[in-house]
Amino acid sequence: MSEQIKIALADDHNLFRKGMEELIEDFDNMEVLYSVPNGQELINKLSSGKLPDVCLLDINMPELNGFETARKIKEQWPDIKILAVSVYDSEFNIIGMLRAGAGGYILKDAQPDALRKAIEGIYENGFYHSELVTGKILHRLISQPQEVTTTQLNEKQLEFLKLCCSEMTYREIADTMGISHRTIDGFRDQLFEKLNIKSRTGLVMYALKTGIATLDT
Amino acid sequence: MSEQIKIALADDHNLFRKGMEELIEDFDNMEVLYSVPNGQELINKLSSGKLPDVCLLDINMPELNGFETARKIKEQWPDIKILAVSVYDSEFNIIGMLRAGAGGYILKDAQPDALRKAIEGIYENGFYHSELVTGKILHRLISQPQEVTTTQLNEKQLEFLKLCCSEMTYREIADTMGISHRTIDGFRDQLFEKLNIKSRTGLVMYALKTGIATLDT
DNA sequence: TCCTGATACCGTGTTTTCACGGTTGATAAT
DNA sequence: ATTATCAACCGTGAAAACACGGTATCAGGA
Structure with missing residues (x-):
C-alpha cells in the first residue's frame, strides 16, 4: 500500500456524492481530495493546484455537464484519469463519455466492489471496461444494419x-x-x-x- | 454437471483441430460431437440432423470460410452458438466475425482455461468477450472522428x-x-x-x- | 476622449416548415 | 365487381426559420 489514490468527485446529487465519499474513504488505498456539485467547480478546484489521480464525473450536472467537463480536463490535465458515473446506460452516453476522454463508465447502482475495481483499473491502466460497457458497445458495433430492430418503419x-x-x-x-x-x-x-x-x-x-x-x- | 455441452469444430489445420478435440474432451462438461476441415462440411453435418450447442469456427478455411459459414449457420440454426477461433487479431476479422453472428472470438494461442471459459460463456449467455476483443473494439470506436475543436462558447x-x-x-x-x-x-x-x-x-x-x-x- | 467590441435588441422580407384537405393509380380483399 | 388500402402526389395558407441591416448600451483601451 505504497500510495493513496487521490480522488475528486463531481456530482450534483449531494446525498449520493456524500455517500460516495464515505465509500471511497473506506477503501484503504484511496482518499477523497475534494468533492463538488458540478463540472465548473471541479475545473476551478483543479486550477487551484491540488490535482487528483482520478476524477469521478456524473454526466448530468448543471453548469458544465460530464461531457464538457471531461473534455476540458483532458485538454488541460491529460494525465488525470476520468471515470464516468451515471444512472443512464444508453449507448449514446457511454460512447460519448469514452470519446470525451473517460477511461471507464459505471452505473450508479454498481456494487462498491465494482467501483473499487473500476477506480483501481483506471488508476493503473488508464481504463476499465465493465461488462456493461463492452456489451453495449459491441452490440452497437455489431448490429450495424439495425433496420430490423426499430418500430414498423419501412x-x-x-x-x-x-x-x-x-x-x-x-x-x-x-x-x-x-x-x-x-x-x-x-x-x-x-x-x-x-x-x-x-x-x-x-x-x-x-x-x-x-x-x-x-x-x- | 447436468448436461454436456456439445461442440462442433471446423478448422482446416488437422493437427490443430485434433489438439482441440483432445483439449475439449478433457473438460468434463463438454464433448466433441464432430470435427471437420471446412465450413461446407460443417453445414453438411448440421443438415444431417445432429446439432451441437456451440460451433468453433476458424476464419481461414477452404470451401466456405468462417464469415460465410457463421452467417449460414445463424440463418438456418439461430440457436447454435458460434465461437470464432483465429490466429489473427485484426479488427477487421474480429468485427467481421461478430457481425456474422459469432458470440465470441479467441486467438489460437489462448490458454486452455480461456478457451473453456469462452465456450462456457457462449453456451450460457450467447456471448463471451475477452479483453482482446473489447480492447480492439473500444479502441476503434473511441478513436473515431471526434470534434476536438471545442470552440469557445459562452x-x-x-x-x-x-x-x-x-x-x-x-x-x-x-x-x-x-x-x-x-x-x-x-x-x-x-x-x-x-x-x-x-x-x-x-x-x-x-x-x-x-x-x-x-x-x- | 474617441474607438472598439461585445451584448441585447429591432424591422423587413424571403424561404422553409408545417397543417389541412384533397387526387390519382395500383394492388389486395371481399 | 366493388371496396379498401396505400403510396405518391398536389394546393393553399399560416407559422417558423433564416438573412440582412440596423440601433443602444456598456466596458475597456489607446
Whole structure:
C-alpha cells in the first residue's frame, strides 16, 4: 500500500456524492481530495493546484455537464484519469463519455466492489471496461444494419429519417431520394403522427436515439 | 454437471483441430460431437440432423470460410452458438466475425482455461468477450472522428444550444431563457457563423456531437 | 476622449416548415 | 365487381426559420 489514490468527485446529487465519499474513504488505498456539485467547480478546484489521480464525473450536472467537463480536463490535465458515473446506460452516453476522454463508465447502482475495481483499473491502466460497457458497445458495433430492430418503419421512412439528420431542406432530401417534395411532406406528417413528434428537430433526435441515424460522420 | 455441452469444430489445420478435440474432451462438461476441415462440411453435418450447442469456427478455411459459414449457420440454426477461433487479431476479422453472428472470438494461442471459459460463456449467455476483443473494439470506436475543436462558447450560447435540442420553437426558447426572441435570432446567427452551420438541425447535431446536449429523456 | 467590441435588441422580407384537405393509380380483399 | 388500402402526389395558407441591416448600451483601451 505504497500510495493513496487521490480522488475528486463531481456530482450534483449531494446525498449520493456524500455517500460516495464515505465509500471511497473506506477503501484503504484511496482518499477523497475534494468533492463538488458540478463540472465548473471541479475545473476551478483543479486550477487551484491540488490535482487528483482520478476524477469521478456524473454526466448530468448543471453548469458544465460530464461531457464538457471531461473534455476540458483532458485538454488541460491529460494525465488525470476520468471515470464516468451515471444512472443512464444508453449507448449514446457511454460512447460519448469514452470519446470525451473517460477511461471507464459505471452505473450508479454498481456494487462498491465494482467501483473499487473500476477506480483501481483506471488508476493503473488508464481504463476499465465493465461488462456493461463492452456489451453495449459491441452490440452497437455489431448490429450495424439495425433496420430490423426499430418500430414498423419501412425502407423509405428510414432513409428519410437518416437524411433528416443533415442540413438539407426537405426539398433537397426529396431530390436525393428521387421523389416529389410533396411526398416528403407526407412522410414527415406520417412520422409526426406515428411517433408523436411535432418538428424536424424531434425527428432528428428520434433517429439518433433509436440508432436509425448516427452522429459519426 | 447436468448436461454436456456439445461442440462442433471446423478448422482446416488437422493437427490443430485434433489438439482441440483432445483439449475439449478433457473438460468434463463438454464433448466433441464432430470435427471437420471446412465450413461446407460443417453445414453438411448440421443438415444431417445432429446439432451441437456451440460451433468453433476458424476464419481461414477452404470451401466456405468462417464469415460465410457463421452467417449460414445463424440463418438456418439461430440457436447454435458460434465461437470464432483465429490466429489473427485484426479488427477487421474480429468485427467481421461478430457481425456474422459469432458470440465470441479467441486467438489460437489462448490458454486452455480461456478457451473453456469462452465456450462456457457462449453456451450460457450467447456471448463471451475477452479483453482482446473489447480492447480492439473500444479502441476503434473511441478513436473515431471526434470534434476536438471545442470552440469557445459562452454560458448563454451553451444554454441556447441545449434548448435547441427540443421541439420548442425559437420563440419558446427565448421565453424560457427570459430574453427577446430577437436576441435568440442573434445567438443563432452567431453560432451559424462561428460553427459553419446553416440550420437548426445542424445546431442540434453539433450540440449532440460535442456533448453540449444529451439525448436521454 | 474617441474607438472598439461585445451584448441585447429591432424591422423587413424571403424561404422553409408545417397543417389541412384533397387526387390519382395500383394492388389486395371481399 | 366493388371496396379498401396505400403510396405518391398536389394546393393553399399560416407559422417558423433564416438573412440582412440596423440601433443602444456598456466596458475597456489607446
